[in-house]
Amino acid sequence: MAALVVGAGQGIGLGFVKQLLEDNRVDRLYATYRNPDSELLTLGDPRLSCLPLDITDETQIATLITKIQAETSVLHWVINCVGVLHNDTMQPEKSLRHLNTDKLLHYFQVNSIGAVLLAKHVQPLLKHAIAPSSPPSPPK
Numbered sequence: 001m002a003a004l005v006v007g008a009g010q011g012i013g014l015g016f017v018k019q020l021l022e023d024n025r026v027d028r029l030y031a032t033y034r035n036p037d038s039e040l041l042t043l044g045d046p047r048l049s050c051l052p053l054d055i056t057d058e059t060q061i062a063t064l065i066t067k068i069q070a071e072t073s074v075l076h077w078v079i080n081c082v083g084v085l086h087n088d089t090m091q092p093e094k095s096l097r098h099l100n101t102d103k104l105l106h107y108f109q110v111n112s113i114g115a116v117l118l119a120k121h122v123q124p125l126l127k128h129a130i131a132p133s134s135p136p137s138p139p140k
């Protein structure tokens, strides 16, 4: 089985990668990251390919899928863990007074638009009849 985990540099995505590498049904695992210092890049499993991706850039999504398609024509699992709620410069809004156009646009670009653009580009790899017997469990 082949899987793609998007947003695998830390958190839930990195947890999914570790869990999928424990699963002997997985013979090919693609994982995306932004931070080159991520623990992901130290895992060193021959089944794992780590590819850079900023999900707000559709060209990067298209390039990612082209690279995967050069090696496989099917993916059995695609797990998108990219998301932003807060970071060093943005805190979750607790009041309407805190709403700000630039922040809202950034949330939508990362959390919503990125996900549908990923779906648009990855769709050809999901058009097959081979279903895994059960989906991977979320990381504990």
Ligand SMILES: NC(=O)c1ccc[n+]([C@@H]2O[C@H](COP(=O)([O-])OP(=O)(O)OC[C@H]3O[C@@H](n4cnc5c(N)ncnc54)[C@H](OP(=O)(O)O)[C@@H]3O)[C@@H](O)[C@H]2O)c1
Pocket: 007, 008, 009, 010, 011, 012, 013, 033, 034, 035, 053, 054, 055, 056, 081, 082, 083, 084, 085, 110
């Ligand atoms: N953890 C929880 O209990 C929980 C509960 C409910 C919902 N969630 C939501 O689930 C999502 C994942 O949670 P998490 O705890 O794993 O969060 P996290 O540790 O902050 O991880 C978020 C991931 O998204 C990636 N990312 C952010 N912006 C990106 C972009 N523009 N392009 C590509 N990747 C990008 C980050 O990459 P970098 O490593 O490069 O920053 C990171 O890998 C978040 O939306 C979070 O709000 C989490």
